[in-house]
Amino acid sequence: MVMAFGREICCNLDSAESREWLVTNGIGGYASGTIANLLTRRYHGLLVAALKPPLGRTLMLAKLDETAVYNDRPYPLYTNRWADGTIGPHGYKYVESFHLEGTTPVWRFALADAILEKRIWMQQSANTTYIQYRLHRASKPIALAVKALINYRDYHHTTSAGDWQMSLETLESGVCVTAFPKSAPLYLLTDAEPEAQFRVSTPLYNWYYGFDLAAEKRRGLDCCEDHLHAATFHMTIAPGSSLTLIASTEKNPELNGGKALEVRHTYDQQLLHNWSKVSESPDWINTLVLAADQFIVSRPLAEEPEGKTIIAGYPWFSDYGRDTTIALPGLTICTGRWEIARSILRTFARYVDRGMLPNRFPDAGGAPEYNTADATLWYFEAIRAYIDATGDEELLSELWPTLCEIVDWHVQGTRYNIRLDPDDGLIYAGEKGVQLTWMDAKIGDWVVTPRIGKPIELSALWYNAIQAMASFARKLGKPHNEYEQLGDRTAAGFPRFWNASTGYCYDVLDGPDGHDSSLRPNQIFAVSLPLNSISPHSANSLSAGMRQETRYTLLLTPIQRRGVVDGCAQQLLTSVGLRSLSPQHPQYRGAYGGDQLQRDSAYHQGTAWGWLIGPFVLAHLHVYKDPAQAREFLEPMAHHIRAGGVGSLSEIFEGDAPHSPRGCTAQAWTVAEVLRAWLAINTVGV
Secondary structure, three states: OOOEEOHHHHOOHHHHHOOEEEEEOOOOOEEEEEOOOOOOOOOOEEEEEEEEOOEEEEEEEEEEEEEEEEOOEEEEOOEEEEOOOOEEEEHHHHEEEEEEEOOEEEEEEEEOOEEEEEEEEEOOOOOEEEEEEEEEEOOOOEEEEEEEEEEEEEOOOOOOOOOOOOEEEEEOOEEEEEOOOOOOOEEEEEOOOHHHHEEEEOOOOEEEEEEEOHHHHHOOOOOEEEEEEEEEEEEEEOOOOEEEEEEEOOOOOOOOHHHHHHHHHHHHHHHHHHHHHHOOOOHHHHHHHHHHHOOEEEOOOOOOOOOEEEEOEEOOOOEEHHHHHHHHHHHHHOOOOHHHHHHHHHHHHOOOEOOEOOOEOOOOOOOOEOOOOOHHHHHHHHHHHHHHHHOOHHHHHHHHHHHHHHHHHHHHOOHHHOEEOOOOOOEEEOOOOOOOOOOOOEEOOEEOOOOOEEEHHHHHHHHHHHHHHHHHHHHHOOOOHHHHHHHHHHHHHHHHHEEOOOOEEOOEEEEOOEEEOOOOHHHHHHHHOHHHOOOHHHHOOOOHHHHHHOOOOOOOOHHHHHHHHHHHHHHOEEOOEEEOOOOOOOOOOOOOOOOHHHHHHHOOOOOEEHHHHHHHHHHHHHHHOOHHHHHHHHOHHHHHOOOOEOOOOOOEEOOOOOOOEEOOOEEHHHHHHHHHHHHHHHHHOO
């Protein structure tokens, strides 16, 4: 019950609407909302179906407005905010508690002496959401009227009703709604017995106008939406009994709510059981293990029907090459889910083009976008971590030609002027108007942090990749001298990044305006990446075979490495991640909010990023060799999982205290890097 809240949170609207829950289905679909049962985002809904897995996300069931009648007294259990700013009704006041049961959100409504529980979960691998009502305690039955408010639109958009009329068909167990010809049908069904416990009424094209989406208003976006009241389910629940509503794109989903819930619980318990074989851990880490699974989804291909990928973040990101390769070790390898890691690595290998992995797969389909200089280099680290954990030479042999091709393209040069400089062995990247590193905010034609030149993390990642290639070559009996020579050249040139006047590294060398001395967190990877270090602590994270096969060369001296860690600790470190720019820089932005221009201009100009706490902790461990202190840096995340996205970790935080969570409420690489760092620390031991 780590994730449990009482009336002090649930009955305070500001607190309740700022905490969001999430359930997923493993194919890109999800359901999400607030613990106040109040819509605040266009992305909230009880069924956001992935009609073209893992994308094609479509809002189909927006919400349910429930009214319970107990002992002749009506209790509205729902809450709405309207366009004029009014709140009505105030159903959140009846919520006695909220908690997560595995990944399943559970509300307990106190209605006089009765307790009515509500649970929401999704079926794995299906666009099917279950909403179960259980009368936990009562002196007599409760009558429940549930209004189903539906929609049919891309999850990034909003709806203005107009004269839109959907087709509705009454079924034995509910209704089927078809938004327009050739659209996916929405089945709203129940597991109740029709004659005894429920009936359904179907109002004719009854639109509810003017839902106010407060979170969208804060983001400077369209914040008013209309939803169609498609049907009302009238049900009677006896004490100790339960009834379930099912929203699905499938004609014949499992209608037994109890059975479906048992399947969901078994799935969650198996995840925790597998993790228990890896490590004993506190409850908050176990919670993150469950959260980690929510990002792993199917990306079927003709050549790889069981292909997998990683959703970068909920509620609005799709799968990105960079986020996938960074998050893969923490989400899959650390949790012992090696087959999934293998599938993702194979899936993404099929998208390599001109030595590059794609940065983004468009929501509407079409060709992948290749505007990333670092995703491909992170791919090497993901493969290294996988091979080191499994010794899977079969996969390594399969991927070897692709990896050789990637190296060759970087040596000769590929898109966007990404190339190895033969003079100093460092990676150059960039051209005007293109954002290539993870600091990729772009507003119109304005790239906020262009970083054209030699960004430090690219050369750190390149060296780590080349060291891995030399190790892979030895393992496969391939020539390895070429890779060792490339590594030696980079190691010889890397000291150019050291800025003796500041005591830490330049962020970018050889840019249009010379060297960039801004203190940013990118230099931490020169210390944290495992093959960039000869630290005993980093070596302990490698298998005995890889330790023997790797020629370690320090990219920075021990004093310089400490300077990097100390510089980040003193100016960039927050309780929940590293700032993207030092507060002492004149362009620092400590607040994140407003319209897209305001938000994106602050995105990498001071905003703190949760995923960076992992590399910082590992770098600190390498330098100071103090596992207990390194563990302390992660502990604030145990508090954060109770705020923002309940049970998960946010994408970003404001740079200024109190470092309020912003951006996506559940972010893959934040969860992944906290798990990876926690496991590394506890593997080393105190």
